[in-house]
Amino acid sequence: MVTQRENHKWGMVVDxxxxxxxxxxxxxxxxxxxxxINTQSYFQQRRAYEWIRIERYxxxxxxxxxxxxxxxxxxxxxxxxxxxVCPVFxxxxxxxxxxxxxxNRCIGTRYCSVNCPYTVRFFNFWQPQWxxxxxxxxxxDVTVRTRGVMEKCTFCVxxxxxxxxxxxxxxxEPLTGERIPVADRKLNYRQMKEGNYxxxxxxxxxxxxxxxxxxxxxxxxxxxxxxxxxxQIETREHGGHVDEAHTRVYRLFEEVGTKPNLIYLxxxxxxxxxxxxx
Amino acid sequence: MxxxxxxxxxxxxxGVVTVxxxxxxxxxxxSWFSNPPFGLGNAPAQPxxxxxxVHVAENNIQCEFxxxxxxxxxAATVPAVETCxxxxxxxxxxxxTAQAExxxxxxxxxxxxxxxxxxxxxxxxxxxFIHESHIRYFTDETTPVKYGINGEEITQSxxxxxTCTICHGDIANxxxxxxxxxxxxxxxxxxDCHRNNDVPTDCTVCHK
Numbered sequence: 001m002v003t004q005r006e007n008h009k010w011g012m013v014v015d016x017x018x019x020x021x022x023x024x025x026x027x028x029x030x031x032x033x034x035x036x037i038n039t040q041s042y043f044q045q046r047r048a049y050e051w052i053r054i055e056r057y058x059x060x061x062x063x064x065x066x067x068x069x070x071x072x073x074x075x076x077x078x079x080x081x082x083x084x085v086c087p088v089f090x091x092x093x094x095x096x097x098x099x100x101x102x103x104n105r106c107i108g109t110r111y112c113s114v115n116c117p118y119t120v121r122f123f124n125f126w127q128p129q130w131x132x133x134x135x136x137x138x139x140x141d142v143t144v145r146t147r148g149v150m151e152k153c154t155f156c157v158x159x160x161x162x163x164x165x166x167x168x169x170x171x172x173e174p175l176t177g178e179r180i181p182v183a184d185r186k187l188n189y190r191q192m193k194e195g196n197y198x199x200x201x202x203x204x205x206x207x208x209x210x211x212x213x214x215x216x217x218x219x220x221x222x223x224x225x226x227x228x229x230x231x232q233i234e235t236r237e238h239g240g241h242v243d244e245a246h247t248r249v250y251r252l253f254e255e256v257g258t259k260p261n262l263i264y265l266x267x268x269x270x271x272x273x274x275x276x277x278x
Numbered sequence: 279m280x281x282x283x284x285x286x287x288x289x290x291x292x293g294v295v296t297v298x299x300x301x302x303x304x305x306x307x308x309s310w311f312s313n314p315p316f317g318l319g320n321a322p323a324q325p326x327x328x329x330x331x332v333h334v335a336e337n338n339i340q341c342e343f344x345x346x347x348x349x350x351x352x353a354a355t356v357p358a359v360e361t362c363x364x365x366x367x368x369x370x371x372x373x374x375t376a377q378a379e380x381x382x383x384x385x386x387x388x389x390x391x392x393x394x395x396x397x398x399x400x401x402x403x404x405x406x407f408i409h410e411s412h413i414r415y416f417t418d419e420t421t422p423v424k425y426g427i428n429g430e431e432i433t434q435s436x437x438x439x440x441t442c443t444i445c446h447g448d449i450a451n452x453x454x455x456x457x458x459x460x461x462x463x464x465x466x467x468x469x470d471c472h473r474n475n476d477v478p479t480d481c482t483v484c485h486k
Contacts, residue, residue: 094480095480100482102485103485104402104404104485105481141486143486154482157482157486158406161406161482161483161486165411
């Protein structure tokens with residue numbers, strides 16, 4: 001009996017050309033993952049919990065400015081700086097390419113958050129509290145983190161597990177809807193495919209700026225983009241003609257060498273901001 | 279040699295500290311080895327004295343007849359009052375005490391009140407356990423050999439009721455269900471069984 005978990009390598013592609021900065025992903029994430037409600041005081045202390053956040057930049061000088069948005073979440077780095085510094089092994093890389101945070105193992109040293117170049121790890125400085133009327137909207141699939149543990153984006157791993165159970169239960173191929181023979185329908189039936197499971201932010205994105213899929217899935221939408229980013233194929237649109245200016249693929253802080261599993265696609269501006277001084 | 283006058287307070291203080299530390303160590307040892315510690319394993323008081331012996335052992339009612347969700351979802355669920363009335367609409371108790379308990383159930387049904395059963399087996403919030411998957415695995419006939427928690431081979435595919443006993447023990451012959459009646463529901467127990475059966479032991483399988 002062999003599990004097929006290691007066949008997966010989850011990844012996300014963020015198309016900045018499509019991002020409108022609407023913050024729907026942020027709201028979806030907060031609701032899905034039982035994230036405490038951020039107050040003004042949390043922000044002022046720089047202790048707000050934002051597993052995914054939209055960073056806004058202004059481009060250009062005053063009359064001629066444009067807003068630029070970048071959604072930033074845990075990059076699930078291959079070479080994650082947060083992992084080796086954890087003294088209790090509470091954060092590690094699993095077979096599916098996810099950077100996992102084990103809440104009940106964490107002792108709250110906060111080394112990982114110090115070492116993270118993307119500042120996407122958040123420490124519970126307080127016991128999370130919700131108003132009474134919000135108690136019943138907590139997601140039962142997600143642990144409510146207590147005070148003193150680190151938390152971060154999980155790529156909604158609870159949805160992945162839920163999807164696996166659904167595959168078992170219904171016995172249907174996730175994508176094609178074909179019936180799986182009973183002999184193959186076991187606990188270890190792990191043929192999860194994209195479309196069967198997606199994080200809350202991806203599901204909420206109105207412009208499909210966020211795409212989530214298995215990098216090993218031959219037919220998946222992101223495989224070609226990841227291959228381009230890894231230098232395995234030349235640029236897609238301009239096949240055969242390698243021109244740095246024409247490829248949109250980049251990773252955040254590529255020079256740090258963290259090898260993120262998130263890929264960003266540059267914004268294509270039809271009317272670029274005139275940056276010359278007037 | 280008796281300690282001199284100057285040393286005496288130090289010796290007394292040292293003795294006190296030793297006694298306190300010893301007490302702490304003893305308490306820690308007791309709580310570690312007695313499982314569960316300090317009587318926490320006692321059965322909670324239930325609103326209705328429900329004997330599994332009569333229902334399961336004598337009358338051979340299947341587990342999933344009352345714990346309806348056990349093959350369909352995460353929680354096994356306790357039955358609704360209505361479920362009891364399927365039979366107890368007509369069936370009366372054999373003894374006066376049994377009849378008194380059945381009357382409680384009938385009153386609850388007539389007054390539309392739920393029976394507030396006390397939970398016996400409780401896992402921590404950060405653990406997700408899905409009954410459905412485990413029962414599907416053990417009752418699946420296409421996997422020829424399964425292994426129990428202690429590594430014992432299970433060659434005959436058990437039915438649902440036999441699967442329940444793997445973790446919950448022999449509930450059928452227990453008048454009162456106590457926590458840890460079968461296996462201790464600690465993480466080590468889960469891991470042993472997962473390793474024996476070669477199923478994933480990644481943290482995110484259970485913790486999320």
